[in-house]
Amino acid sequence: MSLLKYESQLREPLVDGDKDYHQVTEDIVRPIEMKPSRLWYIGFYISVALLLFGVYSVYREVTYGIGQWNLNKTIGWGWDITNFVWWVGIGHAGTLISAILLLFRQGWRTGVNRAAEAMTIFAVMCAGQFPIWHMGRVWMAFFVMPYPNSRGPLWVNFNSPLLWDVFAISTYFTVSLLFWYSGLLPDLATVRDRAKTKFRKMFYGVASFGWTGSTKHWQRHESLSLVLAGLSTPLVLSVHTIVSFDFATSVIPGWHTTIFPPYFVAGAVFSGFAMVQSLMIVVRKVLNLQDYITMGHIEAMNKVIVLTGSIVGCAYLTELFIAWYGQNQYEWYAFSQNRANLFSPYGWSYWLMMFCNVVSPQLFWSRKLRRNITVTFFMSVIVNIGMWFERFVIIVTSVYRDFLPSSWSTYYSPSIYEIGFYLGTFGLFFTCFFLFAKYFPVIAIAEIKSVLKTSGENYKAKMTDIEKQDAEKFYIEEVAHAH
């Protein structure tokens, strides 16, 4: 049998440069074995400082109560839930890349899946903070768990979308963590077997669970990855669907719509890919991994961004149209006055959202701009600002004027502790990400090796040469065997 899997020459190589298996290991493990750069320390300390500010903000909130936040009579959900949905959404790209793209057999996922999955886990950790601390009496957070208790037993309400959220987010976190870590085992073993220092030998020895690379283990590992991918695919769709149910099952104008689940999922993928772009553009530069996260990878992700951005734009227009077409005066008021009216108190946020999410990603129809690092980086930041405002618009513009005009609230602006809490989650996210980038292989080494001989630049070039010399022989010997 021939081992060669033929890949069209039209496809861009996934790994640039003249690499062999050992070189792949060297390139990806090197940052772990080197002392961190000055830039790393600066970034890490800034993150820790933000994290500490967040801890202090949360301390204030727990000690003095929710009054530390500028929520008011009608806006009971403000920045906290906006941030929650924003972080959960960002988390979706990791699972999309590692699960859905695995099922779709997209080879380019191998370059970015590990870091994207890590990003998912950290983002979900950040997201989880908001509902937990918003409980106020956080020491009773365990009340959300259904267990036979001495309070009746008083059970949680399984018919409530808020409880669905508890199950969805905790399942999502657990499954993502398992998926990520089971994929990491072989790569941690690679680091362990090269380790020179005592600390590294011990740390990676424990962390790699004694992985040997046995064929039987790989066979089970492949089966596990495939099934976990199959499970994660509907899971990732369900999680943001359920998050959207938090709004959609209520009777608040602007929330009570059936378009929410697909619209939220598309938005989640959109913002998640933007965050992956922001991170990967920095990571590939700092860790010198341009050969593994190529322009092709960045372009592929930009294509996802323009697709999901357009889906989101389509959803915005649809809900606007349906609000008018449905002839419900409250619904239409929420859209026409609270949101689309530029001169209403929050009109600016609606149009900012429209600009960032719908108009700006359209630039990516141009191949030249898709392959431009600077444009991509700025776009990824703009998209995430836009997606934050999407959640802000949905939440605040729907509730600041409720059914009773006498309780319409004045301008809602967050307190320093609300902002501090949000910045604190940035601190948590980047602290985790910096540690990950230092101590773990940021690219799936084993997966890169398994696509190297079909998609590596030098291997593809060699194949073209053989093909040119004797095309007929090549197709009989290699291509026919491969299929």
Next chain:
Amino acid sequence: MAGGIKKFVVGCFSDEKVLFPAVKNVRRSGYKIHDVYTPFPVHGLDHAMGLRETSLHTAGFIYGITGTTTALTGISYILVHDWPLNIGGKPHFSLPAWIPITFELTVLFAAVGMVLTFCYLCNLAPFVKKHHFHPRATDDLFVMVIECTDKTNDAEVQQFLQNAGATEVNVQEAETGWWIGRYHKEQKLYKEEKGY
């Protein structure tokens, strides 16, 4: 359970294209492959070695339906029997509203169960120490390990591996036990297979 000290002949290959015919030849000659250690999943190697398919996915399915039934029985017991709540006269048994949690628990049980089973079957856990036949098996070498019996002439096996294209050949002794794996039970003999 330890099976004493055993002798193994280890051959390292640097290219999977060389490894495949070597595996075939070794098995055809009647040697018993203890295992092949590879840096990444080499597709088709399990078949070439005559390993049977894994049934991990079946276990995953069983864990999944366990999750489904746990969710459905749990929620219906709680909301219908133990503490029925009258919510606007709606039925206590409100299945559509339970679908999300039922789905989440199905996924959760399947994923956690499968990963634990995977770790159990492969003897993977923190602090587990195993015999590693070659440190570069996780880097760039494909390490074929052949188990020696009393009758095996290890010099002959070494020569055989060298002829098959191994770049590095040696003999190692290792204490056998669960940590070294029990894959030989998974493996069919060459002559038992069809299609070769």
